[in-house]
Amino acid sequence: MRPSLASLLLGVALLIFSASAERRIGAQALNTANGDEPRRGSRKQLLEWEPVSTADGGPGDTFVPQGGEGSWESGGDTGIIMIHACVMSKGDVVGWSARNMGLQEYGSAVYNATTRSYKQLLDECGVHDCKNSFCGAQTTTAKSEVLIFGGHADHINWFRSYDHGTGGLWSTQMTSGRWYPGVATLPDGKVIVVGGVADSGKAGYHVEDDRSVDNPSYEVYDPIARKFTGDNWEMSEQLAAAFPIHTYPHVLLTPDGGLAVSAGKLMVKYARTGPTTFAKTYDYPSRPGAPWSYPQTGVGALLPMLPPYDQLFFLAAGGTSQDRAKVGTPASDAAEIIELTEGPEASWTSVGPMPYPRVMGDALVLCDGTIGIFGGAQEGLAGWSKVARNVDYGDGTSWYCEEKCSKAEVEVFEPTIFDPATGQWSEKGTLATMLRPRLYHSVAVLLPDCTVMMAGSDVTNDKTAEIFSPPYLNKGPQPVIVEAPTVVTAGTEVTVPYMSPDPVQRAILIRNAAVTHSMAFDARALWLEVVSNTGCELSVAIPGNRNVLPPGMYMLVILSDKDVPSPAQIVSIP
């Protein structure tokens, strides 16, 4: 049963009181935290979503972004085709590609968005440790390490741990091979790797008669002991049922410490039954429409959570409009939200159609808690086509692709922003268009200055980055965090001195990006309880529940009353 709004508000009020017994609470802080009046981001509005009918194909509910259309600028060269990317503790981006896609045989680079320049990372083996990690999955730790699970061809069963502080690299073999697995950090810092296939390239309908390539198991990695558990099979019923459209499953940590796993169109809730074991508790309803895992690739994103962090909503958007998609199949403009914390009665609520149909986009939480969806195409699917084609970059240059060309066409150059507080999408034609197509094997990450970097796209041979300044950077002066700790303990209060011409009211934590193939591993964001806000010092409560705040690096952002975000301070939460 859903708690009433009144009891939620009482809970929030008590939380504020207990966390700040010694402090005088400003009226502004109370207003911010208790949502007396409906406002952007309030729980009240979240509960008032109305399903929007997509039956007539009419436009969804839209808004015109305040602050203009934003802008895209070239980010210069990245040295590699950036297929995998992670934002590290100082805001630099570690990226890597397949073999022979820039910078020596195994390409890895570190990109600095401030200087718009890159450096080769490590020697010719890069973060791969000479075991090709192309098409694996990754996450980062609170210590600014990158953990990479699986990969390609003869290195499909390898794991690598790269320490960005020391440059240290360590690798070992997993129990089985995983190409396109899902990954999630658990509340205690262990990491689960789920599914994938045991032979590279063997996902999609061309292998539906060959189940020998499937790997419907999961394994848990302990980064302290540096050990894997061995394969477990408690998720195999779901994964096998979703085969062959089940790769890169979304693995979502829920506030009870369990997992919601989405593969194909099937979504299942699992309980954590021991340090390294899980058991199915129930099925969620299937996402309507076609299976939306690779290569019919849609995007998924958890909406930012609100105190007391007992509700978790997941947005699933786009993909292809038909099952068995092929070149030319229209992409889907459907988008639905499911409340993962609602139990077996949870249902998908349509919040579409989106202004553009989109296959193979990238979704991320922006600094104001809205969701930006970038790149991708309006037709086709993910993967390589052998049909040669010419690529126009839109800047007067072009490239002729002879093999490993795009199976997706009619690129989407305009991003779309979804506002979780209202269920609305940015109206078509209201946001600036990207400079170049970003298709299969491209990435999008939020940078600490609240811009977005897009890079990669191997089907267009793209070794460049481009940077999007969202309209929120043009709505008023940006607040500035004067000082914030770089390491924060969960369950404590953090006081942030700031400078801002406009009143500062809210704060959000957004997990640093770890992305590839339209997947954003461990992505989550949390609006913070404002404990006090006086004299240009904002005190916020960092949640103690590790099920909602698993160990990792997070961007701390404060926002003015005009919803203009500050540049982020990246905090490690061990």
Ligand SMILES: *[C@@H]1O[C@H](CO)[C@@H](O)[C@H](O)[C@H]1NC(C)=O
């Ligand atoms: C990126 O470049 C800027 C400007 O030179 C520098 O201040 C910053 O430290 C660099 N970032 C990293 C992570 O090296």
